[in-house]
Amino acid sequence: MSNFYDEKIETMSRDEMSQLQSERLVSMVERCYNNVPLYKKRFDEMGILPGDIKTIEDLKKLPFTYKTDLRDTYPFGMFAVPKEELIRIHASSGTTGKQTVVGYTAHDIDIWAQSCARALSSIGGTKSDYVHISYGYGLFTGGMGLHYGAEKLGATAIPVSSGNTKRQVQILQDYGSDIICCTPSYAMFIGETIREMGIDPKTLKLRAGVFGAEAWTENMRREIEKILDIKAYDIYGLSEIAGPGVAFECTSQTGMHVNEDWFYPEIINPDTGEVLPDGQYGELVFTCIGKEALPLIRYRTKDISCLSRKPCSCGRTLVKMAKPKGRTDDMLIIRGINVFPSQVEHVLLSLNMDPNYLIVVDRVGTLDTMEVQVEMTPEMVSDTVKNIEALERTIAAALQSTLNISAKVRLVEPKSLPRSEGKAVRVIDNRHI
Amino acid sequence: MIQQISVFLENKKGRLAFITKVLAAAGADIRAMSVADTSDFGILRLIVDKPETAIAALKDEGMAVSLTDxxxxxxxxxxxxxxxxxxxxxxxxxxxxxxxxxxxxxxxxxxxxxxxxxxxxxxxxxxxxxxxxxxxxxxxx
Known part of the structure; x- marks a missing residue:
């Protein structure tokens, strides 16, 4: 099965792709310089003229763009087109400060929809599929991104949006949804709800899921595949670059193919800005070479990943990025040691426990403390205190060996930790440093 | 031998009141009970006249429970x-x-x-x- 949406692009030779990328970069840089005051100022300060950029190899000469640049020019200061040409606005949730607002022209919406259509197609999606979309619709890009992608593919989009989980399950049953799109934590929640309702997932038509918008691990993939009896695929994106579909997993499940004809990826050392070779982990940076309204140059995603241009068994030549293993800003530094929440998840799953946890970091005097709260399941309950305390010690020892830092483990009642139908709350940092 | 229900409880206000209310609503009569506790959690051990009914009611409330002879x-x-x-x-x-x-x-x-x-x-x-x-x-x- 070929599963290509755009076979020419998806299997293009490296030389042809570089040629295409170079042409698009040259045109983009010209537009950025002439239409975005911030870029003109940065180029001028660095003594760069648009004409200095001739091929994709020259990209490394250009300045980075940061999330703060979007906030500082809030709401529309980085847009490179007049508003007559805009047809859509989205915005980030703004949980860590002011919202970041992004705009799209008709062309931008089209390439974004194609990106998502490629993603759905690569996992076997076709015109005859019902695509159940449980991402939130609204300013958040998740819902509408996959929605337009499903329609672009010619499949049938079911815009369920997030929430009302029992209704989600009823629609899965009654409409016979083939593919579901949502956050991985919500997929787990839907799976748990299906089981609680006494429904055997094998009786559902659902065969695959496309999950993104938050970090998840290989172990969590297996959990989701088990609880929903489907194949679970990863999708990557961020609103600043387009939304979901910037990169997508194929059926080989060995990394995500980047739609590099529109979104050019680089991996850099986050401290020095130096570009790193394939295979080395660093901060993922994107340049929107195919976009009109918000053509960001070398946008710092803060996601930690690496790239691979090795041949993929699916036949695509599009460069692959590894599932991000954390974020430069999600990374907790506790007593000087880097801790990623995903490591805690990995430890719990390796002990065959449900990955429902909350990391609480605090500072007592000058010493950082880390507490990991873990929800109990019936299998973990014992009639003696000593057995439950032994369980706490087992988890603490496993955390210590993975994180190289001691954490207090506290077992809590089932379903007592904050759970949202969008992104899961995994960390509470009370240090106020 | 008889079946004892063990319920995991966090040391938080109102948990015993909650559990006993659930059992009352299920019509389960408590014949014996004891609590073993640490500073963070407790294990409530219960002997009831209808263990199956009681377990089902507690599980419905999402409680972590187990049975011991x-x-x-x-x-x-x-x-x-x-x-x-x-x-x-x-x-x-x-x-x-x-x-x-x-x-x-x-x-x-x-x-x-x-x-x-x-x-x-x-x-x-x-x-x-x-x-x-x-x-x-x-x-x-």
């Missing part, structure tokens, strides 16, 4: 009544993990729940010593 014995309600049973177990090399008392509805008899490390052997020893071992059926109404 424990011994229930009836001893003379006089000084030395319990000593006879515990010493018989000790002499046979059986350890008692924990014990708690049971509501007596029969004059002159005290009821005690025992968690031991070897149920089958303990039942044998107790019967040899003429100590009443109560079965699940005896505590149903």
């Amino acid at each position: 424990v011994l229930a014995i009836g001893v003379e309600d006089t000084p030395g009544g319990l000593a006879k049973a515990t010493n018989a177990l000790w002499d046979s090399g059986i350890s008692v993990e924990y014990a708690y008392a049971f509501i007596s509805q029969k004059d002159g008899t005290a009821f005690v729940i025992l968690r031991v490390d070897n149920n089958e052997k303990a039942v044998e020893v107790l019967k040899e010593n003429n100590i009443t071992v109560i079965e699940q059926g005896d505590i149903r109404k």
